[in-house]
Amino acid sequence: MHKEYEGYLIDLDGTMYNGNEKIEEAADFIDRLRDADKPFLFLTNNSTANPQTVTNKLQSVSDVKAYPEEVFTSTEATITYLHKMNAKRIYVIGEAGLLEGLQAEDFVLTDHEVDAVVVGLDSQVDYSQLEKATLLIQGGAAFIGTNPDTNLPTERGLVPGNGALIAFLEASTGQKATVIGKPEAIIMEAALAKIGLKKEDVLMVGDNYSTDIQAGIRNGVDTLLVLTGFTRKEDVENLPTPATHVMDTLEQWKV
Amino acid sequence: MHKEYEGYLIDLDGTMYNGNEKIEEAADFIDRLRDADKPFLFLTNNSTANPQTVTNKLQSVSDVKAYPEEVFTSTEATITYLHKMNAKRIYVIGEAGLLEGLQAEDFVLTDHEVDAVVVGLDSQVDYSQLEKATLLIQGGAAFIGTNPDTNLPTERGLVPGNGALIAFLEASTGQKATVIGKPEAIIMEAALAKIGLKKEDVLMVGDNYSTDIQAGIRNGVDTLLVLTGFTRKEDVENLPTPATHVMDTLEQWKV
Numbered sequence: 001m002h003k004e005y006e007g008y009l010i011d012l013d014g015t016m017y018n019g020n021e022k023i024e025e026a027a028d029f030i031d032r033l034r035d036a037d038k039p040f041l042f043l044t045n046n047s048t049a050n051p052q053t054v055t056n057k058l059q060s061v062s063d064v065k066a067y068p069e070e071v072f073t074s075t076e077a078t079i080t081y082l083h084k085m086n087a088k089r090i091y092v093i094g095e096a097g098l099l100e101g102l103q104a105e106d107f108v109l110t111d112h113e114v115d116a117v118v119v120g121l122d123s124q125v126d127y128s129q130l131e132k133a134t135l136l137i138q139g140g141a142a143f144i145g146t147n148p149d150t151n152l153p154t155e156r157g158l159v160p161g162n163g164a165l166i167a168f169l170e171a172s173t174g175q176k177a178t179v180i181g182k183p184e185a186i187i188m189e190a191a192l193a194k195i196g197l198k199k200e201d202v203l204m205v206g207d208n209y210s211t212d213i214q215a216g217i218r219n220g221v222d223t224l225l226v227l228t229g230f231t232r233k234e235d236v237e238n239l240p241t242p243a244t245h246v247m248d249t250l251e252q253w254k255v
Numbered sequence: 256m257h258k259e260y261e262g263y264l265i266d267l268d269g270t271m272y273n274g275n276e277k278i279e280e281a282a283d284f285i286d287r288l289r290d291a292d293k294p295f296l297f298l299t300n301n302s303t304a305n306p307q308t309v310t311n312k313l314q315s316v317s318d319v320k321a322y323p324e325e326v327f328t329s330t331e332a333t334i335t336y337l338h339k340m341n342a343k344r345i346y347v348i349g350e351a352g353l354l355e356g357l358q359a360e361d362f363v364l365t366d367h368e369v370d371a372v373v374v375g376l377d378s379q380v381d382y383s384q385l386e387k388a389t390l391l392i393q394g395g396a397a398f399i400g401t402n403p404d405t406n407l408p409t410e411r412g413l414v415p416g417n418g419a420l421i422a423f424l425e426a427s428t429g430q431k432a433t434v435i436g437k438p439e440a441i442i443m444e445a446a447l448a449k450i451g452l453k454k455e456d457v458l459m460v461g462d463n464y465s466t467d468i469q470a471g472i473r474n475g476v477d478t479l480l481v482l483t484g485f486t487r488k489e490d491v492e493n494l495p496t497p498a499t500h501v502m503d504t505l506e507q508w509k510v
Contacts, residue, residue, distance in 0.1 A: 126381040127415070134419075135412045150426045157390045160382070160427035164389075167426035171405045172415035 002245060002254070005222070006201040008033060008040035009191055011182075012054065014207030014229020015250075016042070017061040019153060023228050026062040029250040036255045041072045041195050043204075045147035045181035045211060047120035047162070048095035049073070072194060074146040075101040077187040078118060078180045081144070082107065087115035091136050093129050093165065094120030098146060111136070119169060119177070120146040121162040130165070134172040143173065147181030149211065182206075183214035188221065205250075207231060213243045226250055257500060257509070260477070261456040263288060263295035264446055266437075267309065269462030269484020270505075271297070272316040274408060278483050281317040284505040291510045296327045296450050298459075300402035300436035300466060302375035302417070303350035304328070327449060329401040330356040332442040333373060333435045336399070337362065342370035346391050348384050348420065349375030353401060366391070374424060374432070375401035376417040385420070389427040398428065402436030404466065437461075438469035443476065460505075462486060468498045481505055 010016065016026045033040050042054065049057070051068035058064040075098045082090065083105075090107045091114045092098060098120040102109060117133045137143045150163035166177045180186045192199055204221045206212020207229025216223035225243035227233050228250070236246055247253055265271065271281045288295050297309065304312070306323035313319040330353045337345065338360075345362045346369045347353060353375040357364060372388045392398045405418035421432045435441045447454055459476045461467020462484025471478035480498035482488050483505070491501055502508055 123382050123386075127378050130419070131378075131411075131414050134415050138413060150429070156386075158393060158427075159386045160389050160423065164385070164423045164427040168415065168419045168423040171422035172413075172419040174405070 003222070005038070005203040007038060007195050007197040007203075009043045009188075009195070009202060009204045009221070010040055011204075011206030011208065011212045012042055012044045012046070012058075013153075015205060015212075015226055016058055016064055018229060019155075020061055022062045023250075025228075025250040026058075027064045029253065029255075030064050030066070032255045038255060039195055039197070040070065041191055042066065042070055043072050043182070043187070043191050045074050045149055045187075047074045047078070047098040047101075047146040047181075048123075050075070050097045050100055053097070072187075072191050073097065073101075074181040074187060075120070076194075077190040078120075078144065078146050079105055080190045080193075081178075081180055081186055082116060082118070085116070085142065087142065089114045090116050090118055091133060091141065092118045092120070093122050093125055093133060094118065094146070095122050114141045116142040116144050117169075118144045118146065119162065119165050121149075121152070121165065123159075125165060130168055130172070133169055137169065137173045137175060143169065143175050143177045145177040145179045145181075148179045148184070149181070182211040183218055185219050188215055188219040192221075203244075209235070209239055209243070213239075216244070217241050224253065226253075258477070260293070260458040262293060262450050262452045262458075264298045264443075264450070264457060264459045264476070265295055266459075266461030266463065266467045267297055267299045267301070267313075268408075270460060270467075270481055271313055271319055273484060274410075275316055277317045278505075280483075280505040281313075282319045284508065284510075285319050285321070287510045293510060294450055294452070295325065296446055297321065297325055298327050298437070298442070298446050300329050300404055300442075302329045302333070302353040302356075302401040302436075303378075305330070305352045305355055308352070327442075327446050328352060328356075329375070329436040329442060331449075332445040333375075333399065333401050334360055335445045335448075336433075336435055336441055337371060337373070340371070340397065342397065344369045345371050345373055346388060346396065347373045347375070348377050348380055348388060349373065349401070350377050369396045371397040371399050372424075373399045373401065374417065374420050376404075376407070376420065378414075380420060385423055385427070388424055392424065392428045392430060398424065398430050398432045400432040400434045400436075403434045403439070404436070437466040438473055440474050443470055443474040447476075458499075464490070464494055464498070468494075471499070472496050479508060481508075
């Protein structure tokens with residue numbers, strides 16, 4: 001028997017679905033959480049999709065019924081952080097999820113006299129945007145990256161992720177970004193605040209050791225590593241700090 | 256009295272001119288080298304301009320008369336390196352100087368089945384090019400960067416240089432680039448081969464400690480740090496390894 005957790009933070013890709021492939025055990029796992037009245041949040045580093053888009057994907061790929069308010073993306077965590085630092089004027093690199101998320105709040109999206117440069121993945125980014133970001137950060141704007149993922153699995157292969165954009169700007173500015181997403185503390189603290197539970201009462205569930213499980217380890221949250229995605233069974237015995245729990249699939253987990 | 260050098264490797268920006276500003280002592284220095292029959296090469300990390308463009312700039316900004324065959328850019332050094340590794344099919348990111356340089360040789364510029372990805376500064380680069388480069392390097396192509404400069408001084412400020420593009424691709428591929436330009440060995444060895452002198456008989460002249468002077472220090476070539484450009488007089492006493500010679504201007508140097 002494992003400790004009983006009061007709430008769950010649940011990764012998406014590799015945990016609830018694999019790209020556009022269904023993970024069979026996902027829908028039943030979520031049903032069991034609902035039956036047991038356990039609150040949960042889907043926690044994703046992806047800043048490019050908004051919560052509604054995420055719920056549509058959960059439904060269409062893995063038959064998981066979810067509500068937008070159950071989705072917490074790095075965009076939401078970034079917005080929380082920007083409010084906390086009292087930033088108003090933002091230069092943003094990013095796609096619809098991040099742009100719409102910022103526009104829905106009262107931020108001024110501009111490229112002059114900005115308080116912060118926010119960098120999320122933009123698969124159409126070009127040099128002129130990266131130059132603007134560089135000059136604004138050199139000029140004193142805060143340098144914020146939504147998530148550190150260096151790659152994104154696609155049907156074309158492991159294409160560059162937002163971590164590559166951050167690496168570009170860290171080189172061109174000589175400054176380190178404040179990174180919001182997993183495994184960093186900022187998204188974890190924002191998610192715990194939203195779910196309204198203490199870190200010792202929550203379980204972080206995910207397939208990726210270096211983002212999901214490290215997010216738990218670094219922030220005092222117990223972890224369940226599920227072997228349906230990125231981290232493979234043969235890697236488990238060599239992990240520097242073990243996950244609290246390891247399971248082949250979510251079917252084995254007793255809520 | 257200093258040692259008499261048989262030949263000179265001479266940096267451009269900060270040494271022969273400052274951006275579009277004349278350096279007064281440059282033309283006389285080059286005249287004195289010609290009068291003394293001392294061979295020299297202008298050695299630049301810039302891959303975006305071809306040798307003819309460089310000589311035009313030397314003439315128009317600082318009244319320095321030079322010939323294209325006296326200019327050795329990171330493009331020329333990259334071509335030498337590509338021939339040595341027997342590469343034929345190249346995917347290239349870069350501007351006119353690099354593209355034309357490669358096209359003038361018998362390389363096939365393509366984006367499939369490539370032997371090497373060559374990355375030079377391209378101020379119009381976009382995500383799709385960086386994605387192609389990422390996938391090709393992951394697929395086994397050699398990863399070559401023309402020069403490591405993280406910034407470029409312009410009238411707009413310190414804009415991103417090729418070192419930032421390399422940092423992006425190092426993050427997205429998990430691989431280190433083979434870098435050609437100063438301070439690396441590859442460009443120094445290629446320049447010594449072209450000038451036909453031994454490293455102990457040559458002086459590297461430049462204004463930038465971390466590129467020009469480090470290029471000499473790391474490769475056994477004596478150095479003259481001239482304080483007309485990037486490295487300032489007050490930095491000199493704190494340099495980790497001193498330059499062989501330091502002068503305020505080239506006027507003070509006896510050829």
